[in-house]
Amino acid sequence: MHLAFFFASVPIDNMAPRHVWSAVFAVCFVLVHLAVSVPVMTGAPIDVPSNRSDVQRAARFAVNTYNKVITTEEYAYKSTSIVSSEVQVVAGLNFIMEVNLGLTQCKKTQTIDVESCPLQMNCKKLRCRFVVLIIPWEEVTLLTEIRCTTGRQGKLYQKPRTPSLVSL
Numbered sequence: 001m002h003l004a005f006f007f008a009s010v011p012i013d014n015m016a017p018r019h020v021w022s023a024v025f026a027v028c029f030v031l032v033h034l035a036v037s038v039p040v041m042t043g044a045p046i047d048v049p050s051n052r053s054d055v056q057r058a059a060r061f062a063v064n065t066y067n068k069v070i071t072t073e074e075y076a077y078k079s080t081s082i083v084s085s086e087v088q089v090v091a092g093l094n095f096i097m098e099v100n101l102g103l104t105q106c107k108k109t110q111t112i113d114v115e116s117c118p119l120q121m122n123c124k125k126l127r128c129r130f131v132v133l134i135i136p137w138e139e140v141t142l143l144t145e146i147r148c149t150t151g152r153q154g155k156l157y158q159k160p161r162t163p164s165l166v167s168l
Contacts, residue, residue: 043088043089043090044088045086045087045088045094045096046086046087046088047084047085047086048085048086048087049085050082050083050084050085050097052085054087054093054095054134055082055085055087055095055097056082058095058097058130058132058134058141059079059082059085059095059097059099059130059132060079060115061132061141061143062097062099062128062130062132062143062146063077063078063079063099063101063114063130064114065143066101066128066130066143066146066148067108067114068108070146071108073103073108073124074107074108075103075104075105075106075107075108075120076103076104076106076107076108076110076114076117077101077102077103077104077114077126078101078102078104078114078115078117078119079099079100079101079115080100080101080102080119080125081099081100082097082098082099082100083097083098083099083100083127084097084098085097085098090133091135092133092134092135092136092138092140093133093134093135093136094131094132094133094144095130095131095132095133095134096129096130096131097129097130097131097132098127098128098129099127099128099129099130100125100126100127100128101125101126101127101128101148102119102120102123102124102125102126103119103120103123103124103125104117104118104119104120104123105117105118105119105120124150125150126148126149126150127148127149127150128146128147128148128149129145129146129147129148130143130145130146131143131144131145132144
């Protein structure tokens with residue numbers, strides 16, 4: 001009977017127990033080194049195209065929630081562009097987005113679609129980081145983070161008061 005190890009064949013009968021443990025240690029060392037050196041991180045956010053329909057839906061939900069719950073402006077904001085978007089698998093999907101917003105000519109009390117509203121002349125512009133958690137099997141959408149800045153200094157504009165739990 002022979003044991004094949006690293007392309008060498010050594011009879012088991014002639015192998016001392018010390019050599020067996022040395023070989024096992026070497027194999028374990030190589031496997032641990034390979035496992036640690038692989039740059040894949042489970043649950044890490046990955047970049048996704050901003051034009052994906054699920055990213056667009058998450059951004060629309062975030063902006064609508066921002067208009068209804070967070071901002072004290074009389075007029076509604078709308079998304080002018082999605083600068084970046086990532087998805088992270090958690091107990092659902094986290095959509096992490098950087099979104100540019102502009103103040104529209106439509107009042108928040110109007111019931112029209114904010115996306116069809118024209119922007120105000122020289123409107124106030126915001127850059128917001130939204131994190132939207134979607135748990136599709138529970139039909140739950142939760143806005144978990146809102147951070148908006150205005151101006152070149154990146155001054156914090158508003159913080160979220162409470163997350164918004166809404167069913168899609």
